[in-house]
Amino acid sequence: MKKRTLTKGMLMTALVCGFVQWGGTAVHAEELQEFTLDPMVVTAQRMETSDLKTPANVEIVTEKEIKDFGYKNAFDVIDNQLGVTSNGYGDAGQDFGMSSGRTIIRGYDRGTLVMVDGIPMNLKNYNSLAGIPVDMIKKVEVLKGAAGTLYGAEAMGGVVNIITKRPQGASQFKVKGTYGNYYKDYGFVYSTDKMIISASKEHNDSYDDCNDYPKGSAYDWFLGKGQSTKANIIADLSDELSFNGFYQTGKVKRGAYKNNNLSNDYSYEDTRALAGLTYKNDDGFIATVGYNYRKCDGEDYLNSTGIISGACEMNSQIVDIQKNWEVGKDNIIAGYSYKRENFEGLGGESYGYAEDKRHSNSLYVSYDKKITDKFSVTFGLRGEKVSGTYVDEEIFNPQLQTLYMINDDTSWFTNIGRGFQTPALGSYSSKKRPAGDTLSPEVGWTYETGIKKLFDDKSIKFSVYHMDFKDKLGWSEKDPLTNEQFAINKGDYKNTGVEFEYKHIVDDNWSYLLGVGYGNPEINDGSGWIQDNARIDGVASVTYTNGSLTSSLQYKHLGDREYYKTQDIPDRKRLTWNTSYDITKNDNITVTLNNLLDHKNYANRYGNLDLPFNWRVMYTHTF
Numbered sequence: 043m044k045k046r047t048l049t050k051g052m053l054m055t056a057l058v059c060g061f062v063q064w065g066g067t068a069v070h071a072e073e074l075q076e077f078t079l080d081p082m083v084v085t086a087q088r089m090e091t092s093d094l095k096t097p098a099n100v101e102i103v104t105e106k107e108i109k110d111f112g113y114k115n116a117f118d119v120i121d122n123q124l125g126v127t128s129n130g131y132g133d134a135g136q137d138f139g140m141s142s143g144r145t146i147i148r149g150y151d152r153g154t155l156v157m158v159d160g161i162p163m164n165l166k167n168y169n170s171l172a173g174i175p176v177d178m179i180k181k182v183e184v185l186k187g188a189a190g191t192l193y194g195a196e197a198m199g200g201v202v203n204i205i206t207k208r209p210q211g212a213s214q215f216k217v218k219g220t221y222g223n224y225y226k227d228y229g230f231v232y233s234t235d236k237m238i239i240s241a242s243k244e245h246n247d248s249y250d251d252c253n254d255y256p257k258g259s260a261y262d263w264f265l266g267k268g269q270s271t272k273a274n275i276i277a278d279l280s281d282e283l284s285f286n287g288f289y290q291t292g293k294v295k296r297g298a299y300k301n302n303n304l305s306n307d308y309s310y311e312d313t314r315a316l317a318g319l320t321y322k323n324d325d326g327f328i329a330t331v332g333y334n335y336r337k338c339d340g341e342d343y344l345n346s347t348g349i350i351s352g353a354c355e356m357n358s359q360i361v362d363i364q365k366n367w368e369v370g371k372d373n374i375i376a377g378y379s380y381k382r383e384n385f386e387g388l389g390g391e392s393y394g395y396a397e398d399k400r401h402s403n404s405l406y407v408s409y410d411k412k413i414t415d416k417f418s419v420t421f422g423l424r425g426e427k428v429s430g431t432y433v434d435e436e437i438f439n440p441q442l443q444t445l446y447m448i449n450d451d452t453s454w455f456t457n458i459g460r461g462f463q464t465p466a467l468g469s470y471s472s473k474k475r476p477a478g479d480t481l482s483p484e485v486g487w488t489y490e491t492g493i494k495k496l497f498d499d500k501s502i503k504f505s506v507y508h509m510d511f512k513d514k515l516g517w518s519e520k521d522p523l524t525n526e527q528f529a530i531n532k533g534d535y536k537n538t539g540v541e542f543e544y545k546h547i548v549d550d551n552w553s554y555l556l557g558v559g560y561g562n563p564e565i566n567d568g569s570g571w572i573q574d575n576a577r578i579d580g581v582a583s584v585t586y587t588n589g590s591l592t593s594s595l596q597y598k599h600l601g602d603r604e605y606y607k608t609q610d611i612p613d614r615k616r617l618t619w620n621t622s623y624d625i626t627k628n629d630n631i632t633v634t635l636n637n638l639l640d641h642k643n644y645a646n647r648y649g650n651l652d653l654p655f656n657w658r659v660m661y662t663h664t665f
Contacts, residue, residue: 079501079545085183085203087408087420088192088375089366094494097420097443097455099505099541101125101184105207108176110585110594112620112634112658114225116171116179116204120145120156122598124543124557124581125186125200130645132252132265133224133636133653135171138296139310139338140352142168145202147186148507149537149563149575152515153198153463153484155189159206159286161318161332164196165356166385167466167515170336171204173290173314177231177240178274180207186541187507188461188488191422191441194379194404198461198484198511206286209236209278215665222634222658224249229272237277244270246294249653254642257609258649261305266295270312282323288316308350310340326366334358339388353388354468371412379404383430385467398467400430408441416447422459432470435483437462451496458489465515469529482531486511492541500546507561509537514565535574537563554584563604576614577602590624606647615641616652632660 084090086098093100101123113119117135121128127146130136135143144167145154155162156169163169182204189197212235219228229242246268255262270292277285290313297307318332335357340350364377385398404426412418422441428434441459448454465481492505516532539561547553559579564571578601585594596618603611617638624630636656637643643652 079496079499079547081181083183084205085185085201086189087410088364088377089373094451094453094496095445095447097418097445098457099125099186099490099492099503099507101186103182103184105180108179108182109622110587110592110620111583111596112594112618112622112632113176114634114658115176116174116182117143117145119176119179119182120171120184120202122581122596123184124579125541125559126184127576127579127600130652131650132249132645133246133656136265136645136650137170137172137310137312138294138308139312139340139350140166140168140354142170142338143172144168144170146575147184147199147202148509148539149561150199150509150511150514150535151575152466153196153461153511154200154202155193155195155197156202156204157193158204158288158316159318159320160203160330160362161286161316161334162196162358162360162381163316163334165334165336165358165383166354166468167196167463169202170314172270172292173272173288173316174204175240175242175272175274177229178206178238178276178288180205187457187490188459188486188509189441190437190439190461191424191459192406192408194381194406194424194426194439195402195428196463198463198486199488199509206276207238208284209233209238209276211235216662217665218660218662220658220660222656223247224653224656225658237275239275241273242271244272244292251651251654253649253651254644255649258644261298261300263296263298263306263650266297268292268294282321284320284322286316286318286320288314290314304344307343308340309343310338310350312339313337326368328362328364328366330360330362332360332362334360349388354385355388356383356385356467358383373410375408375410377406379406383467387468398431398470400428400433400464400467402426402428418445419443420445426462428464430467433464433483435464437483437485453494454491455494456491458487460485460487461511462486463515465529469515479528479530481515481529482513484511484513484515484531486535499548500544503543504541506540507538509535511535516565533566533568535563535565536571537561551588552584552586555582557581573604575604576600576611591621592623593619593621595619603644604647611644611647612642614643614652615639616643628664630662632662634658634660 080092080094081102082090083093083096083100086096114134130143131141147154152167185201189201214233216231224247227244231240248267249265252265253259253263272290275287293311295309298305315335321329337355339353341348342350359382361380367374381402383400406424408422410420420443424439426437439460444456446454463484488509490507495502512534513531514535518527518530520527541559543557545555563575565574580599583596598616600614619635622632640655645652
């Protein structure tokens with residue numbers, strides 16, 4: 043294991059001393075505003091409502107919480123929320139080409155639609171988030187429950203919407219640098235009242251023990267040094283027109299030993315781009331045009347062809363037009379969506395995949411009817427036609443939601459929604475697929491009811507849900523002779539569970555959160571119902587703020603995880619301590635200690651590991 047030049051004891055002692063000595067006496071007003079227990083939500087109903095009056099289960103992560111908890115990237119933000127059991131290949135959603143990180147809500151793998159300001163990020167059912175820097179995020183909304191009516195394909199388990207910051211205020215130039223035992227970066231953010239521009243360079247150190255060999259894997263994998271470059275822009279072109287652009291390119295090495303012999307030696311290159319143009323006026327009209335691109339390429343130094351099987355180039359283009367009408371106390375939203383997807387395996391048909399294309403056109407409507415002053419019902423319907431190289435589908439998705447305001451501080455909601463997902467591009471055209479084999483789309487329902495309660499300084503959320511999906515997509519077993527596998531419909535999926543969350547703002551200095559979820563995610567693969575993901579999900583955090591000092595502890599737990607191959611996947615126990623101190627009004631230092639328990643945390647069922655105990659120190663100066 044890599045030698046540590048700074049121990050846990052040294053860092054924790056320094057942090058405790060700083061905790062006692064630093065800080066003033068007051069909380070900044072703008073920080074207090076972000077502690078509201080009833081934040082505004084836009085994703086659940088495609089219009090802005092308070093969380094209390096939203097008939098769905100939503101987790102909201104604010105800009106302040108992103109800073110206070112020391113999240114490394116957008117994947118890290120989402121992965122730490124209740125009900126999320128994301129899949130990565132290492133620290134904070136590490137990718138290796140199309141061995142790609144993805145967000146999993148309530149145990150349903152490859153069933154979450156991730157968006158940035160309403161622009162879908164998913165490509166080939168993956169939604170890798172390494173290209174979205176936390177410096178540009180205003181908040182993140184995690185909508186749990188099938189949402190195919192408002193958002194179409196891939197919103198089976200739920201939707202994540204990453205909402206970016208908007209330009210405002212006087213011009214500002216900020217530089218930062220981070221140093222840690224496994225990670226380093228440097229970059230800048232320049233902002234005016236019209237635009238925000240950021241750029242950064244990141245370096246990941248090598249790591250020999252990146253999987254649990256031999257217990258969790260037959261191969262002893264190692265990670266070489268990696269680097270990535272990011273450039274981003276957010277611009278308000280007018281009062282009604284805005285533009286977002288995100289670009290990332292990077293390279294990482296990875297290899298493995300088997301029986302003490304070098305078995306794999308890969309070099310991955312990954313380029314991503316996401317861009318969107320949004321028009322929004324005061325009459326409830328919103329139009330969005332978006333473009334999403336990713337190219338995964340690389341070299342296999344032990345293979346004479348030099349081609350990595352997952353090498354591919356993908357892109358999608360979307361157009362979404364929405365209009366909101368207020369009719370008395372009622373509300374109607376109607377819209378049209380178009381999406382075009384393209385996939386091409388870089389190895390060609392003889393090695394990997396042929397070219398695959400798909401188009402979808404859809405109309406959607408949502409009618410929020412106020413039955414009484416306390417009771418409202420929302421009816422939704424989406425009709426979508428999908429056509430492409432290998433697929434033609436017509437899908438109708440209904441949704442029913444109710445909201446009953448028991449009193450001004452308590453609401454009871456129900457949310458019944460249908461989701462669907464067509465097989466990923468490339469799934470049909472793989473040369474590994476047996477002749478005549480077919481794939482069916484995933485379809486199914488989520489049923490949920492819950493209570494939301496506000497007190498003067500606390501909030502409680504409790505919900506019960508049931509998921510019932512057909513023809514869940516997955517992978518075949520590897521062929522013992524060729525070591526190849528391909529996409530299949532593994533079987534039906536179900537999950538019944540409960541979630542409870544308690545937030546308390548104790549005073550101007552202290553706040554904490556406790557959340558726990560229990561479910562029973564199962565899949566029927568033909569041999570009977572078997573567990574498919576973790577049953578226990580827990581989160582806990584405590585934050586202390588005193589003038590210039592903010593310090594927080596956050597814990598994420600996944601327990602009673604699934605059985606895979608030869609073992610029950612071990613529990614995940616990740617404890618993070620983050621402390622931020624404003625030395626002056628222009629200078630800040632932040633210390634982040636990850637995996638304080640130094641627990642061997644599986645990032646997925648395949649034996650890939652999060653980093654052991656690791657630390658980062660970030661310095662920021664604002665001109």
